[in-house]
Amino acid sequence: MIILVDAMGGDNAPEDIVNGSMDAINEAEGFDIVLVGDSQKVSRIINERKFDSPRLTVHHAGDVVTNEDKPTKAIRGKRDSSMVVAFRLLKENKGDVLLSAGNSGALMAGALFIVGRMKGVDRPSLPAIVPTKTGSALIIDSGLNTVCKPVNFLQFGIMGSVYMKEIFNVDNPKVGLINVGAEQSKGNDLIKQAHSLLTKSSLNFMGNIEGKDIMLGGVHVAVCDGFVGNVALKLLEGTAIYFFSNIKRILSKNFLNKIAAAIIVKDIKKFSHRLDADEVGGAPILGVKGLVIKSHGSSNAKTIKNVIINRAYALGKTAILKKLNDQFKDWEVEDIEP
Amino acid sequence: MIILVDAMGGDNAPEDIVNGSMDAINEAEGFDIVLVGDSQKVSRIINERKFDSPRLTVHHAGDVVTNEDKPTKAIRGKRDSSMVVAFRLLKENKGDVLLSAGNSGALMAGALFIVGRMKGVDRPSLPAIVPTKTGSALIIDSGLNTVCKPVNFLQFGIMGSVYMKEIFNVDNPKVGLINVGAEQSKGNDLIKQAHSLLTKSSLNFMGNIEGKDIMLGGVHVAVCDGFVGNVALKLLEGTAIYFFSNIKRILSKNFLNKIAAAIIVKDIKKFSHRLDADEVGGAPILGVKGLVIKSHGSSNAKTIKNVIINRAYALGKTAILKKLNDQFKDWEVEDIEP
Numbered sequence: 001m002i003i004l005v006d007a008m009g010g011d012n013a014p015e016d017i018v019n020g021s022m023d024a025i026n027e028a029e030g031f032d033i034v035l036v037g038d039s040q041k042v043s044r045i046i047n048e049r050k051f052d053s054p055r056l057t058v059h060h061a062g063d064v065v066t067n068e069d070k071p072t073k074a075i076r077g078k079r080d081s082s083m084v085v086a087f088r089l090l091k092e093n094k095g096d097v098l099l100s101a102g103n104s105g106a107l108m109a110g111a112l113f114i115v116g117r118m119k120g121v122d123r124p125s126l127p128a129i130v131p132t133k134t135g136s137a138l139i140i141d142s143g144l145n146t147v148c149k150p151v152n153f154l155q156f157g158i159m160g161s162v163y164m165k166e167i168f169n170v171d172n173p174k175v176g177l178i179n180v181g182a183e184q185s186k187g188n189d190l191i192k193q194a195h196s197l198l199t200k201s202s203l204n205f206m207g208n209i210e211g212k213d214i215m216l217g218g219v220h221v222a223v224c225d226g227f228v229g230n231v232a233l234k235l236l237e238g239t240a241i242y243f244f245s246n247i248k249r250i251l252s253k254n255f256l257n258k259i260a261a262a263i264i265v266k267d268i269k270k271f272s273h274r275l276d277a278d279e280v281g282g283a284p285i286l287g288v289k290g291l292v293i294k295s296h297g298s299s300n301a302k303t304i305k306n307v308i309i310n311r312a313y314a315l316g317k318t319a320i321l322k323k324l325n326d327q328f329k330d331w332e333v334e335d336i337e338p
Numbered sequence: 339m340i341i342l343v344d345a346m347g348g349d350n351a352p353e354d355i356v357n358g359s360m361d362a363i364n365e366a367e368g369f370d371i372v373l374v375g376d377s378q379k380v381s382r383i384i385n386e387r388k389f390d391s392p393r394l395t396v397h398h399a400g401d402v403v404t405n406e407d408k409p410t411k412a413i414r415g416k417r418d419s420s421m422v423v424a425f426r427l428l429k430e431n432k433g434d435v436l437l438s439a440g441n442s443g444a445l446m447a448g449a450l451f452i453v454g455r456m457k458g459v460d461r462p463s464l465p466a467i468v469p470t471k472t473g474s475a476l477i478i479d480s481g482l483n484t485v486c487k488p489v490n491f492l493q494f495g496i497m498g499s500v501y502m503k504e505i506f507n508v509d510n511p512k513v514g515l516i517n518v519g520a521e522q523s524k525g526n527d528l529i530k531q532a533h534s535l536l537t538k539s540s541l542n543f544m545g546n547i548e549g550k551d552i553m554l555g556g557v558h559v560a561v562c563d564g565f566v567g568n569v570a571l572k573l574l575e576g577t578a579i580y581f582f583s584n585i586k587r588i589l590s591k592n593f594l595n596k597i598a599a600a601i602i603v604k605d606i607k608k609f610s611h612r613l614d615a616d617e618v619g620g621a622p623i624l625g626v627k628g629l630v631i632k633s634h635g636s637s638n639a640k641t642i643k644n645v646i647i648n649r650a651y652a653l654g655k656t657a658i659l660k661k662l663n664d665q666f667k668d669w670e671v672e673d674i675e676p
Contacts, residue, residue, distance in 0.1 A: 133580050143518055146526045180481055180568040188484045188565065211573030215580040227526065228569055230518040231562075235549030235570050239577045242471050242553040247585070250605040257605065260598035267588040267595065 001030060001316045003308060004095035007037030008064040008082040009102020011298045014038065017101065018045040020304025025055050028309045031316065034059050034095055037082040061085035067297070071105030075113055083107065087114040090290050097291040097312040099282070101299040107292065108144055108285060115290040118321075120328030123152045124287030125226075126294060127160055128233050131274045134217030138164055142283070143230035151333070153177065153194035153223050157203050158327050159286040160221035166318040167311075168220070176209030176219035178228055184208065198223070240275040244268075282307030284315055286324065291315055339368060339654045341646060342433035345375030346402040346420035347440020349636045352376070355439065356383040358642025363393050366647045369654065372397050372433055375420040399423035405635070409443030413451055421445065425452040428628050435629040435650040437620070439637040445630065446482055446623060453628040456659075458666030461490045462625030463564075464632060465498055466571050469612045472555030476502055480621070481568035489671070491515065491532035491561050495541050496665050497624040498559035504656040505649075506558070514547035514557035516566055522546065536561070578613040582606075620645030622653055624662065629653055 005021050007014045014037055021033045032055045035042050039060035046056070063081040065074045078084055083102050087110045090098045100107050108124070117124060127140035140160040145152060157175045164173040177195055179187045184195060186208060198205045206219055211232065214222045224232070247268060251261035281296040281303050293315070295307045343359050345352045352375055359371045370393045373380050377398035384394070401419040403412045416422055421440050425448045428436045438445050446462070455462060465478035478498040483490060495513045502511040515533055517525045522533060524546060536543045544557055549570065552560045562570070585606060589599035619634040619641050631653070633645045 131580075133583060146518055178569055180484055180565055191565075210576075211569040211571065212576035212579070214573060215576030224569075227518055227529075228566055231516055231549040231566055232569060232573050233549065235552060235573055236577060238548075238550030238553030239574060239581075241550070242469075243577075243581050245471060246609050250602055250609060253605065256601050260601040263594050263598040264588055267591065271584050271588060 001032070001097070001313065002095040003031050003033050003312045003316070004086045004089050004098045005033055005035050005304075005308070006082045006086045006098070006100035006102055007035040007042050008061070009100040010295070011101075012300055013101065014041050015045055016299065016301040017304055018042055019049070020299070020301040021056065021308065022046065022049060022051045023301060023305040024308035025053055027305065028313065031308075031313045032056070033308070034089065036061050036086040036089065037064075038062060059085065059089065065103050065106045067103050069103060069106060071103065071109040072113075074103065074106045075109040083110060084114070087111075090292070091115060097293060097316045099293045099295060099304075099307060099312045101295040101297055101304070104143070104294060104297070107294055111285045111288040111290070111292045115288045115292060118287050118289050118324060118328055120331030120333060121159075121287035122155055122333040123148070124285050125152075125156050125159055126285055127163060127283050128229070129283065130214065130233070130236060132215055132217035136168060137214055137217065137219060138221045139214070139229045139232060140221060140223060140286075141226040141229050142233055143226045144285075145226040146230075147227075148190070148225040150190060150193035150197050152225070154197040154201055155287070155328075157198055157201065157205070157221060157223045159324060160223065161203055162320060162323050162327060163284070163286060164220045166320045166323060167314060170220050172204045173220035174206050174218070175203045175221040175223060176206045176213065178214070178222055178224035178232075179208035179210065181210065182208050194223070236275075240272070244272050282311040284311065284320075287328075289321070291321065339370070339435070339651065340433040341369050341371050341650045341654070342424045342427050342436045343371055343373050343642075343646070344420045344424045344436070344438035344440055345373040345380050345396075346399070347438040348633070349439075350638055351439065352379050353383055354637065354639040355642050356380055357387070358637070358639040359394065359646065360384065360387060360389045361639060361643040362646035363391055365643065366651065369646075369651045370394070371646070372427065374399050374424040374427065375402075376400060397423065397427065403441050403444045405441050407441060407444060409441065409447040410451075412441065412444045413447040421448060422452070425449075428630070429453060435631060435654045437631045437633060437642075437645060437650045439633040439635055439642070442481070442632060442635070445632055449623045449626040449628070449630045453626045453630060456625050456627055456662060456666055458669030458671060459497075459625035460493055460671040461486070462623050463490075463494050463497055464623055465501060465621050466567070467621065468552065468571070468574060470553055470555035474506060475552055475555065475557060476559050477552070477567045477570060478559060478561060478624075479564040479567050480571055481564045482623075483564040484568075485565075486528070486563040488528060488531035488535050490563070492535040492539055493625070493666075495536055495539065495543070495559060495561045497662060498561065499541055500658060500661050500665060501622070501624060502558045504658045504661060505652060508558050510542045511558035512544050512556070513541045513559040513561060514544045514551060516552070516560055516562035516570075517546035517548065520546050520548065532561070574613075578610070582610050620649040622649065622658075625666075627659070629659065
């Protein structure tokens with residue numbers, strides 16, 4: 001398996017992207033990595049570590065898509081950027097999975113225009129995994145689609161269920177619709193129509209759920225539009241920071257508390273890692289014809305290493321594209337222009 | 339000051355409502371309470387505690403608005419219900435503040451139809467206070483208005499600012515618009531229009547904020563529609579449960595950890611109280627002509643006591659209705675039918 005890594009995308013590129021890639025090769029087997037980006041800069045980072053493995057190669061791309069670039073314009077205009085070149089390699093089957101921590105909108109645009117939308121899918125979606133009381137749950141959509149039609153919620157539910165089956169081995173994933181109350185009559189018209197579509201589907205649909213239920217582990221797939229999903233994810237991130245800063249304050253309050261801290265610090269750290277985006281922060285764009293994985297913009301070397309091993313390589317081993325294709329091949333949806 | 343308490347509203351009514359009212363009188367001065375509800379049931383709870391104070395009286399109402407009742411129908415049809423009778427007393431100036439833990443929709447309908455919308459306000463709103471890294475922030479709207487127009491976001495910002503000034507003594511409250519990114523170009527059309535209105539206003543508007551920023555304390559007033567606000571609040575509630583159940587698991591894991599627990603348990607409990615809805619779970623419906631306070635449905639005696647003292651009595655002492663009226667008296671908005 002060949003994993004194409006956009007070496008120039010993300011706040012900490014290229015250093016952390018390149019280092020994370022080397023770490024991934026040191027830690028796991030089964031894949032090669034092609035680093036796409038400025039070959040001089042990338043090679044310098046590799047040489048600094050005196051890293052030498054036939055599993056790591058560099059493919060030159062002289063330009064970069066920045067966070068300031070307009071997505072569609074960047075994908076169409078910056079033909080020599082690391083992201084666009086990586087997309088082209090994926091399209092030409094010179095790689096199996098593409099990974100980038102760069103401009104999310106551009107990554108989405110590239111996935112749509114270069115890789116192409118999967119037949120039958122109206123809106124591809126970016127999901128996000130969150131830890132829950134009983135395991136993990138997928139929030140889908142997590143920000144790509146801030147305005148949705150009822151059918152999008154249904155398709156998010158289907159894509160999310162396939163993903164949870166393939167990557168988390170959940171047998172018959174429980175799907176919930178994020179709403180302002182559990183009763184069927186709750187929410188606005190859009191949500192009520194989505195509820196009706198999900199009820200009629202063959203998904204394991206549990207009905208409406210509230211924000212609370214996500215964390216209590218009632219469902220495996222929490223369906224929402226990208227506006228709600230993004231606010232929820234960012235709120236979770238902020239809440240984790242708030243919590244741990246308070247715990248830290250308590251544990252350093254006085255001499256006795258510091259003794260307590262010494263006893264439980266390892267357990268607290270282990271718990272905080274569960275909530276750490278650097279541990280889990282990568283997800284595929286579902287609903288396009290290739291495996292395109294978004295790692296969060298502030299990815300550091302640890303994130304990149306984890307996302308390569310636990311998302312890019314893990315997804316590359318599954319038959320997720322075929323499974324998704326089977327779900328959607330008979331759907332008829334109108335063309336979209338993102 | 340007379341506080342009208344709907345003795346029959348809420349999951350734990352009338353027992354906890356009546357007990358919380360007695361506790362409030364025991365703990366604080368400055369107000370009398372009229373318990374509105376089934377006089378036989380209410381009196382029995384009072385007599386069981388041998389409670390006797392001229393500050394507590396009972397006003398009989400034989401019927402109850404339940405959570406299953408349709409809001410408007412209940413307010414128009416159940417004329418002898420504790421909620422409707424309490425509203426009538428408020429309207430007739432036989433009380434200064436109304437407090438209920440009952441059916442939210444019905445409380446909103448009563449506030450609109452019996453108390454009446456404040457001139458110039460398009461959509462009254464229910465805010466909610468959340469703890470943050472630097473103090474407290476108000477999420478407005480927290481669930482009453484699941485579909486909003488741009489002007490509603492602006493009015494939420496104004497009402498929220500007045501509330502934070504009056505109750506939390508925040509001088510020039512910072513207002514943020516909850517969005518999927520900080521840049522002005524982010525979000526859907528509705529949010530962009532709201533952003534534009536807020537920018538032109540005289541509010542201390544900080545621009546877009548993400549879910550994360552709420553918890554980090556960047557703003558005092560976080561403006562959003564009731565769908566987003568409700569999901570956020572419930573998610574926060576679920577995250578708190580998730581977090582403390584993990585802390586509890588860590589602190590009881592083994593003998594040494596239990597020693598650590600003994601040292602820090604008081605500090606942890608104090609922190610968890612900050613996030614406890616029973617400590618802070620009450621808020622006024624802003625934008626109507628009277629002081630109507632919603633306490634959450636599962637309010638227990640402690641909640642009711644706190645909401646009476648820290649919300650009903652505290653708000654009753656302020657000039658919030660006049661302040662809000664000053665803000666909106668020159669606005670022209672179309673009539674609404676909730």
